[in-house]
């Protein structure tokens with residue numbers, strides 16, 4: 534199979550063709566025939582076939598796209614767009630039908646609530662679609678998402694410097710968030726830079742963070758494509774601590790980290 538074969542040309546199974554035809558007939562019967570009947574089967578159709586086709590991308594090109602796209606779509610959407618817009622060109626479907634712009638909601642740690650930084654969220658989405666979800670054998674995307682949270686938390690952000698920056702790099706200090714959260718990451722940077730949330734410097738910093746994440750995401754995806762991806766993070770909080778959590782418990786709890794009720798050992 535050629536790398537740039539689309540899911541459509543990769544050959545729908547006979548069962549799917551039959552199911553698709555059935556849906557098409559049913560759709561026609563009720564007068565709601567859509568332009569994309571092949572995905573309307575009960576099993577979820579061609580978008581639920583894993584992994585999605587991937588061709589290796591240039592990390593720098595991807596980061597530049599993310600940097601510029603941040604000014605239209607913000608962090609999460611910019612990371613998704615930087616990868617999927619290229620795959621729309623190089624691969625076609627299912628990327629062409631994927632609604633990139635809807636992921637603008639990842640901005641500001643999900644609509645401004647300062648939870649997970651949208652760059653991490655967008656990267657996790659891309660990794661899980663391209664390698665497939667954990668419940669369908671896509672271990673790599675699960676690990677890449679965790680690796681990204683860890684890498685992001687420890688990186689001196691922003692790492693990536695765009696070719697034609699909108700703001701002089703001297704005005705963008707570097708900070709380590711020690712957290713994958715938007716609130717903490719942006720807050721620590723704002724304190725260091727002494728710039729408000731609406732400043733051009735803060736915006737450019739976040740655009741560069743999105744670009745940095747897009748760069749690292751493509752590095753991982755390219756390694757995976759070559760069969761060389763190795764998970765970097767071994768963080769498993771539920772098994773080790775009995776609760777979902779980021780790693781630095783003491784940052785929030787101080788020295789008195791609570792212990793959750795643990796399942797009784799029989």
Ligand code: HEC
Nearest residue numbers: 770774776778779780781782783784785786790791792793
């Ligand atoms: C980003 C901040 C943050 C981090 C990091 C964090 N926690 Fe929490 N955690 C909280 C907050 C806030 C609560 C709610 C506390 C409350 O209601 O009293 C909480 C609640 C808990 C609870 C349940 C409530 C209790 O008091 O028993 C446990 C257990 C807990 N955390 C353990 C951990 C462990 C273990 C880690 C690290 C592996 C961790 N936390 C990391 C903020 C954090």
